[in-house]
Amino acid sequence: MPSDGAKLAKGGRTFWFRDAIIYQIWPASFKDLNDDGMGDLQGIIASLDYIKSLGVNTLWLSPMYDSPQVDMGYDISDYQAIYPPYGTMDDMDALIRGCHDRGIKILLDLVINHTSDQHRWFKESRASKQSPKRDWYIWRPAKYDAEGKRHPPNNWRSNFNTPAWTWDEATQEYYLHLFCPEQPDLNWTHDECRRTIYQETMVYWLEKGVNGFRVDTVNMYSKPMDFPDAPVTDPGAETQPAGMVYCNGPMMHTYLKEMGEILERYDAMTVGELPNTPQTADVIRYVSAASNELSQVFQFDLVDLGRLPEDIMQGRPFELPEMKRTIDKWQRFTDGNDAWTTAFCENHDQARSISRFGSDKTPDDAVESGKLLALLNTSLSGTLYIYQGQEIGMTNVPKTWGIEEYLDVNSINYYKSVEERTGGDAKALARALSGINSYGRDNARTPVQWTSEANGGFSKTPSTKPWMRTNDNYTSINVAAQQGDEASVLNFYRRAIELRKRHAAVLAKGRFELVDVDDAKLFKFVKRSQGAGAGGEVAFVVLNFSGEEQAYQVPDEVVGGKVIANTRLDGGKPGVLRAWEGRIYLA
Known part of the structure; x- marks a missing residue:
């Protein structure tokens, strides 16, 4: 990776985000201070000292805007108001001050591909074809077949397993929504609409x-406006997955440069959600410092490991060499250019990483694999992201939960689609539920487990029922139980983050080199700081992704180096890792 100094390309940009360690909060599930069963801004404010104690320096707050909550706040009805159960604008101002008083920066979710259908813009757009805001959204006439039957403008399927077009009876046209019907897509080709978006959603905050x-669905703003059909990859289905058609449209970079000019004035960072962009050269266009578009993006290859492309709620056990190649690709794509990357394995849209990539078969396995994943992520170059509960090793919900416990619209739609396709076949529905348990977003959205009291101490009063069921393992996995335990996942995260800061040149910004890519049990890699070999540092990271003891050899250049991190306190035997154990050597 090139040096930071080479990238101070324009104006007031300081590239502070390259040293950011970011903690993501899902407001509904973080902490309920007013005792109504729903997380709130005051609960976050009361927890800022805990957040700071982790060693993070930036907070990312998922949507807290006013919303009907069809998609947990990603359907925004007012960008300049707070969802009342979360609090008030005064609370939001206090949270911003509270973060800054502690030296913590704060990021918001920027959700501007679509609004809620309850937003005043869409209500006006929907009022009539003559509305001044009609073209602020994407409306198209129906198509009719030879029998006169009405059809949508094309065969696109939304991201939530429903048709991407909804018929409006009043105005006799379809409108586009790449997500829920209650989330109509904005028309970014309309100049006044786009300028208003910038002013009301970016400049205001x-x-x-x-x-x-954090910029939601950042590569969907520009669509091919002739709306071609997507290729048929799901034979027999009325709609087809269309992400490769509607992502990365012809005006995307123009729009992002407009946004970049605004962000530069405030020395503000962005991290974009960039699906359906597999080629590294295409990603570099988005995050090159010289292009002044996005600071960095999330690539989802890692969290998609094992998932079936034709059915993302189903999958197979991933193989460790796959993980290695995926991480290698996105660690090294910045070599020789001015781009930047990210390191993460959890967020609000993903199942818990211990259940996906480690083991939650026993409590001990969960603890050790939680620390192993912490060591992996804190050793990767790029901006580091940690999702709430990840720091205490929260896991997926129990496999015994019924479908009624899952609240996410994507999971509900998926289950219904299987039910409709199979006529309610019991085996198909059991398979669907198993898939939701493995990959569903609700796994990450259960309330944070603070204590062993009822409902994990999420609300002020333990008897208050939370908006969503707390994971059953809150009695053993919780913040209070781990605070004084040096062997806990929580305290390991604190040590690992501090180590990352102390050796940032090699761990957070060093060059990544895989070792033994085909080893199916051990994940080994070398990190080199700028100038390694001439006074720089070299680190060797070795991680046992198995439930059995594994032997390893230290590379010659690191022989004699010091073990600066071990996931187990007793240090273990040289050259041997126990189940789910990891170490870092530094020379």
């Missing part, structure tokens, strides 16, 4: 003091 944005 930057003036309030936020330091940047």
Whole structure:
């Protein structure tokens, strides 16, 4: 990776995000201070000292805007108001101040591909074909077949397993929504619409003091406006997956450069959600410092490991060499250019990483694999992201939960689609439920487990029922139980983050080199700081992704180096790792 100094390309940009360690909060599930069963802004404010104690320096707050909550706040009805159960604008101002007083920067979610259908813009757009805001959204006439039957403009399927077009009876046209029907897509080709988006959703909050944005579905704003059909990859289905058609449209980079000019004035960072962009050269266009578009993006290859492309709620056990190649690709794609990358394995849209990539078969396995994944992520180059509960080793929900416990619209739609396709076949529905348990978003959205009291101490009063069922393992996995335990996942995260800061040149910004890619049990890699070999540092990371003891050899260049991190306190035997154990050597 090139040096930071080479990238101070323009104006007031300081590239502070390259040293950011970011903690993501899902407001509904973080902490309920007013005792109504729903997380709130005051609960976050009361927990800021805990957040700071982790060693993080940036907070990412998932949507807290006013919303009907069809998609947990990603359907925004007012960008300049707070969802009342979360609090007030005064609470939001206090949270921004509270973060800054502690030296913590704050990011908000920027959700501007679509709005809620309850947003005033869409209500006006929907009122009539003559509305001044009609073209702020994407409306198209129906198609009719030879029998006169009405059909949508094309065969696109939404991201939530429903048709991407909804018929509006009043105005006799379809509108596009790449997500729920209640999330109509904005028309970014309309100049006034686009300028208003920038002013009301970006400038407004930057003036309030936020330091940047996680940008939702960042490559979907520009669609091919002739709306071609997607290739048929799901034979027999009325709609087809269309992500490779509607992502990365012809005007994407123009729009992002417009946004970049605004962000630069505030030295604000962005991290974009960039699906359906597999080629590294295409990603570099988005995150090159010289292009002044996005600071960095999330690539989902890692969290998609094992998932079936034709049915993302189903999968197979991943193989460790797959993980290695995936991480290698996105660690090294910045070599020789001015781009930047990210390191993460959890967020609000993903199942818990211990259940996906480690083992939750026993409590001991969960603890050890939680620390193993912590060591992996804190050793990777790029901006580091940690999702709430990840730092205490929260896991997927029990496999015994019924479908009624899952609240996410994507999981509900998926289950219904299987039910409709199979006529309610019991085996098909059991398979669907198993898939939701493995990959569903609800796994990450259960309330944070603070204590062993009822409902994990999520609310002020333990008897208060939370909005969503707490994971059954809260009695053993919780913050209070781990605070004073040096062998806990929580305290390991604190040590690993501190180590990452102390050796940032090699761990957070060093060059990544895989070792023994085909080893199916051990994940080994070397990190080299800038100038390694001439006074720089070299680190060797070795991680046992298995439930059995594994032997390893230290590379010659690191022989004699010091073990600076071990997931187990007793240090173990040289050259041997126990189940789910990891170490870092430094020379």
